[in-house]
Amino acid sequence: MGPPLHAAGGPPSDPPEFPQVLGQPRPLWMLFMTEFWERFAFYGMRWALTLYIVAQFFDGNPAGEAPAGRLYGAYLALVYAGAIFGGYVADKLIGYQRSILLGAVIMAAGLFMVALPNETIFKFGLATIIVGTGLFKPIISTLVGKLYTAGDERRDSGFTIFYMGINAGAFIAPILTGILADKVFGTPDMPAYRVVFMTAGVGMLISLVWFWFGRHQLKGVGLPTLGNEGMGKVLMVAIGALVAIPVFYFLLSIPAKSLQWFVLMPMFIALCGLLLIEGVKNGGVARNKVIAMLIIFLFNIVFWMFFEQAGSSFNFLADKIVDRQFGGWEFPVGWFQSVNSIAIITLAPLVAWTWIRLGRANPSIPRKFGLGIIFNGLAFLLLMFALSSLVDPQSMKIPFWTLFSVYVIQSIGELCLSPIGLSMVTKLAPLRLVGFGMGGWFLSTGIGNNLSGLFAAEASGEGGMTTASALSAYTQGFWILMACGVVLFLIAPLVQKLMAGVK
Template identity: 30%
Template sequence: MSDSSSRENIFSSTVLGHPSALFVLFFTEMWERFSFYGMRVLLVLFLTAGLLSNNPGWEWPRENALALIGTYGSLLYLTPLIGGYVADKITGYRVAVVIGCVIMTLGHAAMALETKSSFYLGLGLLVIGTGFFKPNITSIISNMYKGKDEKKDGAYTIFYMGVNAGAFFGMMICGYLAENFGWSWGFGLAGIFMMLGCLQFWLARPIFGDIGAKPTRYNLTPDLPLTDAKFEELEDGPKVVNQETDKRNPFRMFDYVLMVVSAVGGLLYLFNDPLEKIEKINLLPFKVGSLSGTHFVVLVALVSFLILLITRIIRYSPITRDRIIAVCFCGLFTVFFFMAFEQSLGSMTIFADSYTDRELVGSSAMIFKIIDALLTTVPLIIITWVLLKLFGQTFRKISLSNIFLGIAFMGIWCLVIFRLVNKFSEPGNTIDASWFAILNSFFIISLAPLFSKWWESKYNPSAGMKYGFGLILLGIGFGILAFGAWDIPQGAMTAKVSIIFLILAYLFHTMGELCLSPLGLSYVSKLVPPRMIAFMFGVWYLAIAVGQKSAGAMGGMIDKISEAYSIGTFFLIFTIVPIGMGLLAMSLSPIMKKLMHGIK
């Protein structure tokens, strides 16, 4: 059966106006995000928890924990480039998704053992598995909706809800079990749902026909991953609006040498940073003048990359060159955005755990319990209704897949009810530190329709203005945290700040994220010529990876800055830098608009 025939068959069975197959992908992505975020929110809490506490962890210094988390977060944005290539050339999208699921399941299982070697092995497997999973499940959607562009926006919106629903329930349930019953429960539960998601997807393969079954052509722009509960829509292949004819610009041997030097240097730093801090193993034990081996390698990698980028850009004609420069500006702002935004699962989780008053009593405790119960059950009821719709359309064709999906949902309902019963049976209420991380997903789902209306209206801002709004809103969120933490004494390791400051910070951070979510990868696909697209997608991933690692490095300075100044000063840095970059983005907006030469 051809791909076109498969698409027609897929659209013959629909749920809510979309193919049933879309909802198979919806739930597969939901369980993957459940496991991913359910594990990730525990990392900093587990690594920094005291050895003699009620729920003992490894009592690592915060700097060491965030160094490891920063490297882990960076690698998650690099391996999808390899996973997308393998799927395009060898396995096909569906097999790549299953390979990713299996590897990630093994990774979660390894982490549940809580030994140092198994923990590192687990993180490595999760990085590899994510590389196979993320770029290819979105490629299946893009392939499925080829020729039906009018329905693609709605399809990705539905898929986006699966992303955030999985992140929401994963952080809530895995966080609750880990903080109240032991870390292995949280790590292990994430693996169980990853396995159920894998089985559900694999057993549903008849519904897809030939879509994603095998490589048909090498697509230079495989769909890229939805990560950290973010939503990016990419068209199937490059949406090349630029029709200017450019002379052929092949990569030269010098280009490849610069690529290798910058890649090896970057990877050496990523691995050496946590190894040196945690294990006292220095992969770069030399000095060049006054520079340490680490600083020298980073400098060489950075200079090599800049030379590569500049020498590639100047070979193009003026209009194309201008458009690529505009993308580079966006990449720069992206680095600063993620450097601050990714504090959510690092220093902000530490703030929630050690500096926030999470003990509620009396009427405030009961009000919170009711709100928490509604936040948990209402979305689950809606998703269960979608599940029943899917069962009605597909049970005869993919009954085993539906059975495993039903088992997963029964498990979620049991865990949610178990959690709520325990919470309501307590005389007061202690909010889990991991609970605050769910606010990002909740606010995204609540606010995304409003921002979508804004972008579709005549008041839709330019790219530079959107970046400016996003960075400034992000800075305001940290300003609220800085204000709330300002009275915490210098060097204090604990405090009791009101939860309202964290809640408001997550609200502003989410609004900032929604300003940036329509940008980035879509601009790469529109502004960059075909010969440069794969390279620039790599550059874009690199920008996000640098932001992730910078987040870990900056977040790891929380204790040093708190001891020298205060924790309020620490968050003030994340207020000033994003707002400053946001104002710069706004001031450069007319220049960026001119560089784009009519691309919107």
């Protein structure tokens, strides 16, 4: 047994000596597969969500696309908002291992609930998934970090391997669930979307079982702190989770605009206010760092507002306006969701090599964020071109390669922006409120996701997506993204100055 462990807020302690597998601590590979199956579950159901809502609760009427997009955006926003509380529960109450196990049980229950063809149960299922994800997702990443000492040179490569697990699960899930929905249990004309959710539920159960039997490898890492070993706190958190589910159900049921202005924005403003007050207390340098971080948060909202069309309006675009025919075979709609993952796996080493190759010319953090937003904008420019100039006059559809390329271009933007986000927060947030800084990052992403649902509703219009409605919305998206990207690129020197040397 290694030395006693601590909560995240306590004094640091070194992890025990772990057996090595391929140069990394053995538990990393167990956590890799646990996360693989959790991401399989999450992304396995993601591609089908909006399509299922229209098919099941609107009898296939295209008028259901706009409310489906708004519900999808609200769901993703609350997933991120719920993650804010997961860290506190794991740190202060039940420990990391129990938080992951409890979260996995709750998520699996939610995934099977959304498969039931009842709208109320469906929304309660989404609310259950939100609560389970909050207990699971932010915690397992933290547990990976606890396998290494602060100065361990293997830490970055360990997180890279773990990140590959995330993308491998996200890559395989839409393909497998798409085959089950279209070929095995349904047809391309009548996909069996409920099978998608049940398959995702099975994936989550595999994740639960994998961690249950593999957690002994952690040698006590992530167990509850001294005084919290009993099951009383676990029961308390479980009851709290059950109470939280109806709260999230209510938040999913209110209009997305009300969620935005009366729930998410007040939370975000309060978090930013606390961070700014703490920064001012700590002097000019700390204040400036917080201001720089808050500026990045605002641009982060814009990025995710348009990036997350992948699970909403792009689905309807693929279903109705993209030519997916290859001879006698039709490319499944869900498979587009795998393009992002394979692009990330393929391009991540190239982007990392590019930053190293640039040396002293390596762009600053705000300029990388600006590049991420600009690449996102270029993806929308391609859609503008396709919808205005490449529509086949007979089929009224755009070529397959255009949407495929959009996902790839967006993935380049994600690689410029997303990997440095959490790292940036740890460097810029006041030391006493790093957790709140992380909360601000998650919340800004969540606000962007909720806005993505509102934007997706605009792309679909009142009567369902048409070439005209998509072109109008995506043109607007292009100009917003390019304007924000250029502005951030121009003010980058000022933002970098506020960062006081942080790179």
